Amino acid sequence: MAGGYTGKTLRVDLTTGKITAEDTLAKYKDYIGGAGLGYKVLWDEVPAGTKAWDPANRLIFGVGPLSGTGAPCGGRVSVISLWPASQFELPAVGHMGGHWGPELKFAGWDSIIIQGKANAPSWISIQDNKVEIRDAKKLWGQGIFQATAAICADIGNDCHVAAIGQAGENLVRLSNVMNDRSHSAGGVGSVMGSKNLKAIGVKGTGALKISMDKNAWRDLVNGYLPLMGCNNQGVVPSTPQAWAEFSGSTRWTAQKGAFWGRATPPFDVGICPADDLNKMGLRTHKGIQDHGFEMGVKYTTRIGGCFGCPIRCHTAMDNPNLEQFGVSRFQTNTCNGISHGPGWYDPAPTGEKLMLLKQIGSALADDYGWWSDYGQSGRDFVYMKKKGLFEKYLPAKEYAAIPWKLWEAQSPEFSQWLYKTITYKEGELGQAFADGPEWMEKRYPEMKEAHIKEYELQSWKFGMAKHHSTEASGQVGALINLMRNAHAQNHTHSNFQGSGLPIALKKEIGAELFGTPDAVDNNNDVKPMNAGKARFAVLSMIYQDLHDSLTLCNWTQPIWASPVKERKYRGDPEAEAKFFSAVTGINKTRGDLELDGLRILTLFRALTMRFMNEADMRNKHDLIPEWAFTYPKDKEPFTSGHAKMDRADMEKAKDMFYEQLGYDAKTGAPTRALLEKLNMKSVADELESTKLLTV
Numbered sequence: 001m002a003g004g005y006t007g008k009t010l011r012v013d014l015t016t017g018k019i020t021a022e023d024t025l026a027k028y029k030d031y032i033g034g035a036g037l038g039y040k041v042l043w044d045e046v047p048a049g050t051k052a053w054d055p056a057n058r059l060i061f062g063v064g065p066l067s068g069t070g071a072p073c074g075g076r077v078s079v080i081s082l083w084p085a086s087q088f089e090l091p092a093v094g095h096m097g098g099h100w101g102p103e104l105k106f107a108g109w110d111s112i113i114i115q116g117k118a119n120a121p122s123w124i125s126i127q128d129n130k131v132e133i134r135d136a137k138k139l140w141g142q143g144i145f146q147a148t149a150a151i152c153a154d155i156g157n158d159c160h161v162a163a164i165g166q167a168g169e170n171l172v173r174l175s176n177v178m179n180d181r182s183h184s185a186g187g188v189g190s191v192m193g194s195k196n197l198k199a200i201g202v203k204g205t206g207a208l209k210i211s212m213d214k215n216a217w218r219d220l221v222n223g224y225l226p227l228m229g230c231n232n233q234g235v236v237p238s239t240p241q242a243w244a245e246f247s248g249s250t251r252w253t254a255q256k257g258a259f260w261g262r263a264t265p266p267f268d269v270g271i272c273p274a275d276d277l278n279k280m281g282l283r284t285h286k287g288i289q290d291h292g293f294e295m296g297v298k299y300t301t302r303i304g305g306c307f308g309c310p311i312r313c314h315t316a317m318d319n320p321n322l323e324q325f326g327v328s329r330f331q332t333n334t335c336n337g338i339s340h341g342p343g344w345y346d347p348a349p350t351g352e353k354l355m356l357l358k359q360i361g362s363a364l365a366d367d368y369g370w371w372s373d374y375g376q377s378g379r380d381f382v383y384m385k386k387k388g389l390f391e392k393y394l395p396a397k398e399y400a401a402i403p404w405k406l407w408e409a410q411s412p413e414f415s416q417w418l419y420k421t422i423t424y425k426e427g428e429l430g431q432a433f434a435d436g437p438e439w440m441e442k443r444y445p446e447m448k449e450a451h452i453k454e455y456e457l458q459s460w461k462f463g464m465a466k467h468h469s470t471e472a473s474g475q476v477g478a479l480i481n482l483m484r485n486a487h488a489q490n491h492t493h494s495n496f497q498g499s500g501l502p503i504a505l506k507k508e509i510g511a512e513l514f515g516t517p518d519a520v521d522n523n524n525d526v527k528p529m530n531a532g533k534a535r536f537a538v539l540s541m542i543y544q545d546l547h548d549s550l551t552l553c554n555w556t557q558p559i560w561a562s563p564v565k566e567r568k569y570r571g572d573p574e575a576e577a578k579f580f581s582a583v584t585g586i587n588k589t590r591g592d593l594e595l596d597g598l599r600i601l602t603l604f605r606a607l608t609m610r611f612m613n614e615a616d617m618r619n620k621h622d623l624i625p626e627w628a629f630t631y632p633k634d635k636e637p638f639t640s641g642h643a644k645m646d647r648a649d650m651e652k653a654k655d656m657f658y659e660q661l662g663y664d665a666k667t668g669a670p671t672r673a674l675l676e677k678l679n680m681k682s683v684a685d686e687l688e689s690t691k692l693l694t695v
């Protein structure tokens with residue numbers, strides 16, 4: 001048995017009640033685990049035409065071979081399914097951190113495949129080998145906090161619980177599954193709801209085997225830690241500090257006076273130099289990152305994180321002002337309420353008012369299990385209000401009943417009204433915002449126009465959120481946002497770009513990674529497309545899928561740059577291959593692993609083609625919004641001061657990107673030659689049989 005794997009994948013059929021174990025490596029070895037395993041399950045088992053809420057859809061909680069091993073930042077879980085928030089219900093992945101994934105491994109399971117639909121509300125109890133489908137009637141209708149507490153009371157406080165709230169139960173498309181109250185995978189909550197599945201509680205008493213000798217493993221980890229920076233792999237502090245050669249715009253917010261002000265007693269994280277590894281978990285004062293210095297210092301209790309993470313980006317806040325609104329003063333999350341609160345109001349609130357709105361938004365959304373899709377819903381709300389679209393589309397009685405006075409006053413009571421309205425899909429407004437921005441494009445044509453043309457709405461294609469797009473490495477960011485079926489969730493490129501190093505150094509490192517210094521531009525100073533940028537984009541996609549399959553945190557890795565001056569700030573691009581080989585005992589070079597990543601990415605592409613029933617990915621799927629091409633009045637293409645794209649150059653970028661992936665440049669689809677090289681002949685055969693393979 002390879003280390004890192006338990007060898008068993010759990011399958012639960014909620015229709016029949018059948019619970020079985022499958023051999024993970026026999027079926028899924030070529031796809032590593034996590035997201036790769038999930039894509040393979042969808043490919044093998046879910047036919048074209050299936051919709052997200054059909055019992056035939058699968059919901060896969062995919063955990064990879066590095067989770068739970070102690071490999072740094074190996075606490076992640078990929079949740080794979082047909083995506084209800086997508087207007088085409090295409091396959092996508094949500095990600096959650098916390099401790100749930102490692103606990104699943106300690107219970108003896110690599111991943112879980114859920115199929116069918118229970119005939120009554122249920123939850124799954126996993127206590128090592130003992131797996132049961134349990135009655136969840138008393139949990140149904142409860143928020144995530146209550147459901148989690150009830151399951152902990154049942155099977156023990158040392159369990160870890162992934163649950164949905166009322167939003168998932170009510171088939172709100174923008175809903176999430178949340179483990180341990182505040183680690184969420186956005187977008188998939190309603191798939192659990194459609195299967196009548198409230199929660200999965202896991203308790204494991206086992207351990208994982210690491211193939212490498214213990215001393216060598218310790219040396220590997222200890223050699224890697226100094227190369228890690230802060231959250232998002234910023235490798236220099238955000239403020240000038242005596243120990244640091246550089247400073248830059250990073251999340252290394254530790255500095256003198258950066259207190260956790262609500263700790264007892266208040267704790268000053270102070271200066272955290274790169275060579276003091278005992279303080280590396282203090283570098284990222286995420287309260288400051290999320291709320292600004294004054295509010296972050298005032299309300300932060302501590303910074304926590306996922307299993308095996310030395311970096312820590314999970315903020316715990318204590319805001320006593322919340323109690324008057326009937327929610328706990330203690331709130332935790334990775335992006336602590338930043339998607340909730342500020343976006344819903346015009347003008348945006350500031351200071352204490354903003355802090356309160358963010359925290360009440362976090363409290364309500366985390367309990368209802370509602371997901372704002374990176375704050376897009378707030379932006380849509382303000383846009384519709386400004387443009388008179390609520391008057392146009394809402395029944396007059398419903399419009400008149402909206403508590404607009406509370407909205408004008410920016411009152412937390414408006415947030416309470418709004419989140420409940422959306423969670424319970426009350427009225428036209430509740431239904432529209434429950435479905436989310438992608439489906440809103442079908443409902444309101446003006447919103448489609450707005451998403452495509454209005455920069456400030458920051459949507460990418462099909463109404464999905466942009467995620468580190470043109471503003472993060474120009475064409476590279478744009479290419480990354482092309483292929484996914486939900487927000488791109490890719491931090492590979494944006495972390496390197498946002499490392500905080502001077503541009504000359506990034507270009508030097510970029511030349512080693514991507515073949516030319518011209519692969520890397522200064523943000524807002526985009527130069528024409530070249531082969532190095534295509535390589536940068538391809539590797540960014542491959543490493544995202546590798547991290548989601550291994551499962552490692554792509555919010556901080558890969559480590560392409562480092563804080564170590566003696567290494568000329570170089571990181572270790574071989575790290576993933578080293579950790580995979582050490583843990584599993586299956587020796588892979590960096591090139592081998594990148595080929596695995598390309599296989600996983602290409603299966604994802606094949607799935608998109610199947611469920612869209614479309615061969616021409618280039619022109620029907622890989623779309624770029626108009627706003628990306630709209631230059632400011634006084635600027636031209638390729639001049640500094642903006643991150644806008646040039647149309648002809650972007651077509652060239654697509655050509656180069658597809659060519660480097662081994663895809664057909666005309667359609668952006670994989671070729672038979674590539675599929676066969678990747679040991680995916682059966683995928684090529686099926687695509688050909690459905691007339692989706694053209695070359």
Ligand code: SF4
Binds near residue numbers: 098305311312313
């Ligand atoms: S960096 Fe943040 S999201 Fe990533 S593993 Fe660490 S705590 Fe979790």
